[in-house]
Amino acid sequence: MQCSFITSIGNHTQKFESELPLVCIMxxxxxxxxxxxxxxxNHKTLARAAKTPGRTRLVNLFDMNGKIVLADLPGYGYARISKGEQQKWHHLTNYFFDKHQIDRMLLLHDIRHFPGEDELAFWKDASENYQTTVVSTKMDKLKPRELKTAVANLEEFIRRHRIKVDHKVQVSSLKKTNIEQLREHLELK
Ligand SMILES: Nc1nc2c(ncn2[C@@H]2O[C@H](COP(=O)(O)OP(=O)(O)OP(=O)(O)O)[C@@H](O)[C@H]2O)c(=O)[nH]1
Ligand SMILES: [Mg+2]
Incomplete structure (x- = not known):
């Protein structure tokens, strides 16, 4: 895997051009x-896993093996940020979605937390406009039986709210579980 940081986008005047499919991580x-x-x-510090939650305030773009461009967008629904900061988030992300052709949205959630109001609104909207993949993260934090329940609950949530999802996967970035499967799904090889 040959992956590299391309650039950060943090304001409304910037537009990124590429021939490669653009995949957003939300x-x-x-x-x-x-x-x-x-x-x-397969790189320890490429995206600099931030120590402080909510620190990533820009759209960070990565070239993934010359196959796709991954956009790491700022996290949403972070309770400790002010209303003003939340507005800035909406501004930046909406601008980014409007200006760029998005090939797929990866909808991430921590497997230990049942999707909430924030996910519902965003997932529903995203699934009506884009190809979507739900990625449940940190699966190493649950025991097999807990994982089974969490996955069943997630499926019920998706069904009940009629969210159109193309693909679902549970991963652990720490233990590298199902990372290869996700690479294949994203055609990174
Ligand atoms: N156990 C475990 N911890 C994880 C896993 N993935 C991420 N973490 C931890 O979760 C915390 C947040 O991870 P980040 O990757 O920085 O999360 P983020 O979504 O980029 O956060 P923001 O940039 O603030 O929006 C870090 O302490 C990570 O080490 C995983 O698969 N397993
Ligand atoms: Mg981050």
């Missing part, structure tokens, strides 16, 4: 977005 702060990019890239 999820709450701290759900494991940057860690997933590092795991997919």
């Amino acid at each position: 999820g709450r702060s701290n759900c494991g977005k940057s860690s997933l990019i590092n795991a997919l890239a």
